[in-house]
Amino acid sequence: MTLAPLFAVPLRRLFFAMAFAGGFGSAGAQTATLTTTTSQLSATGGTVTFTATIAYSGTPSALGFQVELPAGWTYAGGTGEPSIKPDAGTTGTLEWAYTGGFGVGASSFDFTASYPAGLSGVQTVAASAVYRSPLINLAIASVTLAPVSAPPAAPPSYTQGPPDRIVPAGSGTTFSVVVEGAPAPTLRWQYSTDDGQTWSNLTEGGDFSGVTQSTLTVAAATTGLSGYRFRTLASNAVQADVPSTSALLTVNAVAPSATLTTNASTYAAAGGTVTLTATIAYGNEPTSLGFQIDLPSGWSYEGGVGEPAIKPEPGTTGALEWAYSSGFGTGSSNFSFTLRYPAGLSGDQAIAGAAIYRTPLASLALAPVVFARAASAFETWQAARFNATELANLAASGPQADPDGDGLPNLMEYALALEPKIADVAGLPVASIAAANWIFTYTRPVDRTDLIYVVEVSTDLATWSAAGVAHERIAATGGTETWRASHPLAGTPALFFRLKVATAP
Incomplete structure (x- = not known):
């Protein structure tokens, strides 16, 4: 069923x-x-x-x-x-x-x-x-x-054409259009070298990008592009190759200029090195470039980075010369070099020179680079303890002055970390006898590397000598060192010690 x-x-x-x-x-x-x-x-x-x-x-x-x-x-x-x-x-x-x-x-x-x-x-x-x-x-x-109804078909039409541009050589710029049409038009940028008589399509790449977009970008305009005109052709199913208005590109050449720079402003009294950078900027690529630097007395060339093939030999003094015949940078060429200077210089040290650009030939003066002598550690100590009037008066602030009248000149006050305007009792050297030796003990700052400390002895306070004196560091705590000088007791029933300090060469 x-x-x-x-x-x-x-x-x-x-x-x-x-x-x-x-x-x-x-x-x-x-x-x-x-x-x-x-x-x-x-x-x-x-x-x-x-x-x-x-x-x-x-x-x-x-x-x-x-x-x-x-x-x-x-x-x-x-x-x-x-x-x-x-x-x-x-x-x-x-x-x-x-x-x-x-x-x-x-x-x-x-x-x-x-x-x-x-x-x-x-x-x-x-x-x-x-x-x-x-x-x-x-x-x-x-x-x-x-x-939503499809918009009626319409040929391309421009509501905004590309604007004229005036730019310095080496800089970038853009040209833009606003175009309408149905269906939406495609674009193609063109250029003309004869004021719009004939036109050629631009190719994507190099200095040009966006050749089929509404905005054309020129990455780095050269003077060779000055006078070029640019336009677009817009096309859709209704009408092809509708041209926009054209825009004129004017590229102004950049006058060449040269600079000499450094990140240092002082030189050390003990001698050392400084590094400088030489730069020539230009709008049009040169056919050759040259640099000449005049060194102060005692200065010498040590070497460089990024230099042209023609350059000084290490150790060269006086006039230094560099020359480019190729390998120019885009918009500028530069290199760095190092100079050595001796100890004991005084006053400002100026590095001057000139640059040569061609073609056309242009001689470019270099603003001098001036190095001032760096303040010594003692001068820094002076500046922290004396006012401007006192610093101008060496009888008050000079290394041999004794403004507090305690018998210790300023250089000795500095050597022992004492105060130059306060008569010191504490912190002075101490004489004693231990075992078979006369002992002379004193403390000094760890950082006084710019000084030379010498302990001398005398039996008559007239003739002084370091002969027979053993001078050694015996302790160090924080920023302070303890030093001891010793001399045998034998043959010296009486002995006088003195501490001498001098600036290191």
Whole structure:
């Protein structure tokens, strides 16, 4: 015996057939809506996402939602949908049904429908919903969407042409246009070397970029480009090669200039080295370049970095010369070199010279670089303890002056880390006897490397000598050292010590 199926149509079809056959019950607090954030459609087709919501005051036993798509529309999928839902690609009538999983106070889901290109007229998406129990039909306001008509075809037209540009040699610049048309035009930049009589297409690369874009970029304009004109040709399906107005590029040559620089401003009394950088800047690439530097007496060339092939020999004194015949930098050429100077210099030391640029021939004076003698450690100590008037008066602040009258000249005060304006008692050397030796002990700062300390002895205060004196450091604490000088007692019933200091050469 063959049994007929319980339902002749799928469950959801039966559900909706019952629901929409007639109204049962009263809508009461139950409502349904279909919403979207889209109001207009694209002429080229696309998708629209809708939100379906059923709100209620109680707890339903089942819910249903039905949507009628316009012709040509298809269901593309959804988010948060009930288990009974359309198959992807469904057209016409779409149906969803809840038999469980209801939200508190409302149930909602999103779904997306795709539409074709070329639609015309208002597109209406109709919907209805059902709530049970009791069974209630819920009317839903339709969603209407206006299609966007494709703009009428139009040939290219310019609302802004490229502007003329005046730039210094070596700098970059841009030319831009604003063009309209339907469909959107393509662009091609061209140049003319004969004031617009003939035109050639630009090639992407080198100094030019954006040759098919609305903005053309010139990376580094040379004087060779001065007088060039630039324009675009715009093309679309309606009309090809519509020219823009042209723009004139003027490139002003940069006058060559030369500099000599250094990051140092002083030289050390003990001698040392300084490094300088020589630079020639120009607009047009030269055919040759030259540098000449005159050194002060006692100074010499040690070597350099990035120098041209023609350069001085290490140890050269007096006049130094460099020459380029190739390998020029873009916009400028430069190199660094190191000089050695001797100890014992005094006064300002000036490094001067000139540069040569050609073609055309131009002699470029170099502003001198002046090095002042760096203050010695003793001079720094003086400046911290004497005012300007006292510093100008060597009888008060000089190395042999004794402004506090304690018998210690300023150089000795500096050597022992004492104060020159306070008569010192503490911190002075001490004489004693230990075992078979006369002992002379004193303290001095660790950092007095610019001084030479000598301990001498005498038996008559007339003749002094360091012979027989053992002089050694015996302790160091923090920034202070303790030194001891010793001399045998034998043969010297009486002995005098003295400490002498002098600046190191």
